[in-house]
Amino acid sequence: MIEFRLYIAQRLSAAILAPLVLLHLGVMIYAIQGGLSAEEILARTRGSLLWGGIYGLFAIAVAVHAALGLRNILREWARLRGSWLALASWAFFGGLLFAGLRAVAAVVGW
Amino acid sequence: MQSSKSIAVKVWRGNAAGGRFADYEVPHRPAQTILDVVTWIQRHADPGLAYRFACRVGMCGSCAMMVNGSPRWTCRTHVNKVIDGNRLTIEPLRNLPVIKDLACDMSAFFDKWNRAEGRFVGAATREQPVAAISPREPARQAADAAIECINCGICYAACDQVGWQSDYLGPAALNRAWSLQNDSRDRNHAARLRAVTVAGGCQQCHSQQGCAAHCPNELNPTASIAGLKRMATAGFFHRARQRDD
Numbered sequence: 001m002i003e004f005r006l007y008i009a010q011r012l013s014a015a016i017l018a019p020l021v022l023l024h025l026g027v028m029i030y031a032i033q034g035g036l037s038a039e040e041i042l043a044r045t046r047g048s049l050l051w052g053g054i055y056g057l058f059a060i061a062v063a064v065h066a067a068l069g070l071r072n073i074l075r076e077w078a079r080l081r082g083s084w085l086a087l088a089s090w091a092f093f094g095g096l097l098f099a100g101l102r103a104v105a106a107v108v109g110w
Numbered sequence: 111m112q113s114s115k116s117i118a119v120k121v122w123r124g125n126a127a128g129g130r131f132a133d134y135e136v137p138h139r140p141a142q143t144i145l146d147v148v149t150w151i152q153r154h155a156d157p158g159l160a161y162r163f164a165c166r167v168g169m170c171g172s173c174a175m176m177v178n179g180s181p182r183w184t185c186r187t188h189v190n191k192v193i194d195g196n197r198l199t200i201e202p203l204r205n206l207p208v209i210k211d212l213a214c215d216m217s218a219f220f221d222k223w224n225r226a227e228g229r230f231v232g233a234a235t236r237e238q239p240v241a242a243i244s245p246r247e248p249a250r251q252a253a254d255a256a257i258e259c260i261n262c263g264i265c266y267a268a269c270d271q272v273g274w275q276s277d278y279l280g281p282a283a284l285n286r287a288w289s290l291q292n293d294s295r296d297r298n299h300a301a302r303l304r305a306v307t308v309a310g311g312c313q314q315c316h317s318q319q320g321c322a323a324h325c326p327n328e329l330n331p332t333a334s335i336a337g338l339k340r341m342a343t344a345g346f347f348h349r350a351r352q353r354d355d
Contacts, residue, residue, distance in 0.1 A: 001304075007313035007339075008346055076274035 006068055013065035020058045045107050052108035059100025067093035115196065117189065119147060121159065122201040125210050131199070132156070144177050144184035144192070148200060148212065161212035168326065171262030175212050176201040181267035183326040204267040219263050219282065226283040227305045230290060231298035241295050253292035256285050256334045258327045265321035265331050277310035281321035281331035284312050288334035291341060303338075303345055312338040 031041055045051045071089040074080040080088060115138040120131040134151050145163055152159040163173035168186040175184050177192050178199050189198065206214035234241065243250050265281035266272055272280050279287075287306050290296050306312045315335040322330040 001307065003309045004307040004311065004313050004342060004346065008343065011343070076271070079274075 006071075009064055010068040013061040013068075016057065016061040017065060020054065020061065023054070024058065042107065042109075046109040048108060052104060052110065055104045055107060056101065059104055060097065062100055063093050063097035066096055117147065117193065118197050119151065120197070120199045121148070121151060121212070123159070123211050124208065126207055129208070129211075138189065138196075142189045144175070144182065144187045144189060144198070144200065145173050147189060147198065148175075148184065159212070160210040162214075169260060171260035174203055174262040174264045174267070176204055176267065181264040181324050183262055183264065186326060203263055205269065205272045206263065206267065214263070216263060218276075219266055219280070220261075222279045222283040223261075223286055225305060226279050226287040227298055227302035228283055228286040228290070229298075230293065230296055232295050233297045234295065243294060247294075249292040249294060252337060253289045256289040256292075256329060256331075259285055259289075259329060260327060262326065264324050264326060265329075268320035268324040270318060270320060271314055271316060275310060275314060278314050279306065279310055279312070281315075281335065284315070284338060285321075285329065285331040285334040287312075288337050291338065303342055306338055307342045312342065315339075 067089050070092050071085060074088055075085055117136045117138050119134045119136050121134060123129050123132045134155050136147050136150050136155075139146070145166065148159070148161050149163075152161070161173070161175070163185060164170040165172070166185045168183055171183070173184045174181055176182075176199075177184065177187060178194055178197075180192075181203060182192070184200075192198070200212065202208045202212050203214045206216065206219060209215050245251070245254075259282060261282065263282065265285075269278075269281055271278050284306060287302055291299055291302060296302075312335050315332065317332050317336065319330075319332045322332050325331065
């Protein structure tokens with residue numbers, strides 16, 4: 001059953017990511033149309049609960065989705081099994097989550 | 111009518127420990143099937159060649175082999191449709207252990223049918239009337255689309271996921287489970303849904319559709335597996351709601 005739960009987690013994270021990726025691309029294209037500099041963008045995101053929440057959720061969904069995808073690849077192509085598979089997947093999840101949330105913290109200024 | 115042309119056939123000879131290809135020259139005849147070629151070799155060139163067949167008319171599912179790299183039912187595959195120049199390469203089915211030459215051990219394939227609860231579990235006795243199921247019923251139509259499997263193992267040989275993960279149940283077993291999940295007379299739906307969501311279950315399918323591309327009866331096990339995924343996902347959230355209530 002754990003395997004099916006992980007499958008659900010990967011599908012749910014994909015469902016979260018799909019609109020957030022579109023939102024991210026839309027905001028990015030919109031923001032640079034008027035020639036906003038990085039500093040001007042950061043001035044708008046600093047202290048924003050909304051942007052912190054959106055990109056925090058984005059970073060968590062990416063870490064879950066990518067780690068589970070990599071887990072499948074490691075099992076199928078690298079033939080990893082058992083604790084090595086779990087260790088590699090958790091390490092990748094942790095690394096992505098740390099890097100993602102650190103970037104969000106920098107953008108929001110927390 | 112006999113043609114003067116001949117076919118250069120490579121046949122894999124060996125056992126579970128290993129083997130090699132042997133070369134044969136086989137006369138090319140009109141309307142000749144791959145099974146005809148293999149039978150000619152056994153009768154005229156090498157009586158020691160092991161292979162498996164029974165009905166010769168595409169019903170029993172015994173004679174599947176790899177032909178020029180693709181899994182095929184050899185009794186219904188004409189040489190002219192698959193020959194590469196004048197060359198044929200015939201090997202045992204992929205993803206299954208070889209017993210000898212072209213005969214595979216199908217045990218794992220059928221064990222997985224059992225692991226996927228591939229048996230009908232009815233509740234009615236012979237004294238009760240036959241269940242009336244409308245052919246227009248959506249579940250009946252879903253079962254219909256999956257029902258003509260002859261257990262030949264071609265989808266199993268075509269599936270990369272089976273090759274990557276030995277405990278993956280495979281397209282045939284999951285297709286069978288899907289047809290039973292749509293059988294309103296069956297009383298084993300909950301246990302079967304659990305059986306097809308364990309490690310190696312339906313969630314491992316990447317929808318590459320090798321099974322559908324090669325199925326000789328033109329079934330689409332990928333669609334059946336997608337149905338199981340939907341059913342299991344709905345069941346997962348339904349159970350979560352029941353726990354919350």
